[in-house]
Amino acid sequence: MSEDYRSMWQSLGLDLVAHDALLGVLGKFYQDIYLAQNNRPEGMGYFDFVMSEVHGLRIKELLDEKKAGRKIIGTYCVFVPEEIALAGNATMVGLCAGADFATEEVEKILPRNTCALIKSTFGFKLGKVCPYLEASDMIVGENTCDGKKKAYESLGPLVSNLYVMDIPQMKSDQGRALLKAEYQRFKQAVEKLTGVTIDPPRLKAAIETVNNKRKAIHRLSKLRQADPAPISGLDALLANQVFFYDNPQRFTDSVNKICDELEKRVAEKQGVFPSGTPRILMSGCPMAVPNWKLPWIVETSGAVIVGEESCVGERGTRNLVSTSGNTVDELMDAIVDRYFQVDCAIFTPNPDRLNHVEEMVKAYKADGVIHYGLQFCAPYLMESIPVAKALEEKKIPTLRIETDYSMEDVGQLKTRVEAFIEMLR
Amino acid sequence: MRCAGIDIGSRAIKLAVVQNKAIAEYRQTDTGYDPMAAARRLLEGLFYDCILATGYGRGQFEVDFDAPTVTEIKAHAAGARFFFPEAVTVLDIGGQDSKAIAMNTVGKVVKFEMNDRCAAGTGKFLEIMARSLGFNLEQFASEALLAEKDIQINSMCTVFAESEVTSLVARGENRRNIALGLHKSVVRRAAGMLRRVSNDGPVVFSGGVAKNRCMQRLMEDTLQQPILTAKDPQMTGAIGAALLAGDRIGG
Numbered sequence: 001m002s003e004d005y006r007s008m009w010q011s012l013g014l015d016l017v018a019h020d021a022l023l024g025v026l027g028k029f030y031q032d033i034y035l036a037q038n039n040r041p042e043g044m045g046y047f048d049f050v051m052s053e054v055h056g057l058r059i060k061e062l063l064d065e066k067k068a069g070r071k072i073i074g075t076y077c078v079f080v081p082e083e084i085a086l087a088g089n090a091t092m093v094g095l096c097a098g099a100d101f102a103t104e105e106v107e108k109i110l111p112r113n114t115c116a117l118i119k120s121t122f123g124f125k126l127g128k129v130c131p132y133l134e135a136s137d138m139i140v141g142e143n144t145c146d147g148k149k150k151a152y153e154s155l156g157p158l159v160s161n162l163y164v165m166d167i168p169q170m171k172s173d174q175g176r177a178l179l180k181a182e183y184q185r186f187k188q189a190v191e192k193l194t195g196v197t198i199d200p201p202r203l204k205a206a207i208e209t210v211n212n213k214r215k216a217i218h219r220l221s222k223l224r225q226a227d228p229a230p231i232s233g234l235d236a237l238l239a240n241q242v243f244f245y246d247n248p249q250r251f252t253d254s255v256n257k258i259c260d261e262l263e264k265r266v267a268e269k270q271g272v273f274p275s276g277t278p279r280i281l282m283s284g285c286p287m288a289v290p291n292w293k294l295p296w297i298v299e300t301s302g303a304v305i306v307g308e309e310s311c312v313g314e315r316g317t318r319n320l321v322s323t324s325g326n327t328v329d330e331l332m333d334a335i336v337d338r339y340f341q342v343d344c345a346i347f348t349p350n351p352d353r354l355n356h357v358e359e360m361v362k363a364y365k366a367d368g369v370i371h372y373g374l375q376f377c378a379p380y381l382m383e384s385i386p387v388a389k390a391l392e393e394k395k396i397p398t399l400r401i402e403t404d405y406s407m408e409d410v411g412q413l414k415t416r417v418e419a420f421i422e423m424l425r
Numbered sequence: 426m427r428c429a430g431i432d433i434g435s436r437a438i439k440l441a442v443v444q445n446k447a448i449a450e451y452r453q454t455d456t457g458y459d460p461m462a463a464a465r466r467l468l469e470g471l472f473y474d475c476i477l478a479t480g481y482g483r484g485q486f487e488v489d490f491d492a493p494t495v496t497e498i499k500a501h502a503a504g505a506r507f508f509f510p511e512a513v514t515v516l517d518i519g520g521q522d523s524k525a526i527a528m529n530t531v532g533k534v535v536k537f538e539m540n541d542r543c544a545a546g547t548g549k550f551l552e553i554m555a556r557s558l559g560f561n562l563e564q565f566a567s568e569a570l571l572a573e574k575d576i577q578i579n580s581m582c583t584v585f586a587e588s589e590v591t592s593l594v595a596r597g598e599n600r601r602n603i604a605l606g607l608h609k610s611v612v613r614r615a616a617g618m619l620r621r622v623s624n625d626g627p628v629v630f631s632g633g634v635a636k637n638r639c640m641q642r643l644m645e646d647t648l649q650q651p652i653l654t655a656k657d658p659q660m661t662g663a664i665g666a667a668l669l670a671g672d673r674i675g676g
Contacts, residue, residue, distance in 0.1 A: 392536075402541075409541075411481060412522070416539055419498035423534050 005056045015128040022129045033296045039272045043258030059131045071194045074136035078316040086206035087198045088190035094244025098288030100405045102127035115376040116404040118151045144346045180336045203331045211320045216255035223262040224306050228271020230262040233305020241289045273304045278424040281366035283309035285374045301418045306364040345379035367424040368397040375404045429473035430666025433482030436520030441663035477670035504665030505629035506532045508655040513626035518634035520548040527623035536622045545581040546614040548634045554607045558600045566639040572605035612643040629653045631661035
């Protein structure tokens, strides 16, 4: 990254030394994991560029938007509707939570037995290394799991602009009513932040923008049903990760461009790995940049990942918002309908998620499922046992992995993943 | 056709050569600080047509010796079936990990579990506990078998268990009883892992820890069934690897 950005980072209050170290590690990681892959689609060049500029050009764009009067809203969860932010003339970005940072400082505020994702959120704040967070005019926390819910109480004093959204825990009428009330409250908060009144044309346009982004990902996912798989799981995961950062229109165009290329590959029966390579469905906790450890292990152990049942994946991107409504209330209802289907493990009971895993196994012709649970993530770890049991009863081989962001267990994970892949052959 | 299997474990490197479905040669050495040099020495003067590696050092062996690899899981399953063709369940406790493996009736792995990242409940744990009681490994097992009662050991973490042992010794507890308690704590954990992957069929106990007679006895008591142990259970992975090397080239 060029020197031009240093003054920008400084103006955001980043710790330049720590930030350099972070970018150094990220760059090396990307080189070793992404650029070392073979047969990558040419269109991935766009994402290589995005990653090389993830704290550079994209931040500059956001700051330019701010200068022009636009507001930036940072989020940590797929339950925060981007449609409402966009309709209020704000840009929404996912905030950094995929790497360990400033762990000692974090453990002064959070218990050690907190999941890596939450710890990372704090590490990026305390270590002053997340330009997205520092550029945000509003940071939205959401009451999903207990860990996040309580952690936002501790994050509040560290930032000046935390907004907390409540999230239901049951798929009941009352649960839906709560989500609707919270989305309306969020709409008002966005309107207050930006001074823009959200009207039907604005909301409809925003819904279409986000729907198009999702449609591009749906198209990409469908192409991964082919054998041989035309794109690696790592590359597809990256597209799903960049979904949270990039300019929506440009993201949609770039993913569609890759899909054009992949369509040709599929027609010519070309793949990123040979036909017959064992196919894995990943299911479980979200993987934020640069948490590529497990997919990297899987795809360097003789298998290909063909789908992600994850918030950074199909759980987060499936289902579109209906655009048939004409009033703000009708469109808001359509938004609530779409988001209320997200089958996060914070819901109880949560049978839709298991059904979705089974649907994905069929659709993507997966030979086995790897359930990825972050250590100390009670909702997903608890669910992993009945999910694995139900899948095994249907003769779908399943491997449960519990890990964190550190690299110390790579050797052991590799043995388990390789043994699982041997089982599938 | 002579096919070799090399199992590069955390504590020892085991080598077996199989010819006409029979064991032609066994070799073993300490892994030490330079596993590839140790492997090279172990292979000196050995004649073989094909070789396949397993164990935690397999990745490096693959690079240095241009040899195929399989995981310890697959190798131990194959090795266990060589000794006991009726086996469907394997419990392997090695130097730094432990695993339970369930196979179908033709010997294909259908489910497995491995211990998590630390060495709790493995050979390394027993080795350190033996040392803290002033026993060598053989005494550790034979003395434990002579215990009059067992003392519950609560820590599975090697570091915490060691301080627990120190305080029990300081309290004047008989070290035989402590030794039995330590063995039992490993057995409880291993039996739990085994029961999670399989609930039936003959169980083969493999890996270096299977040589421990107290472990064998306690495992039989806990599982309430006879345990099958090969004459040299530590070689199970290497033999499995040698057999799989043969399968690959149709030998």
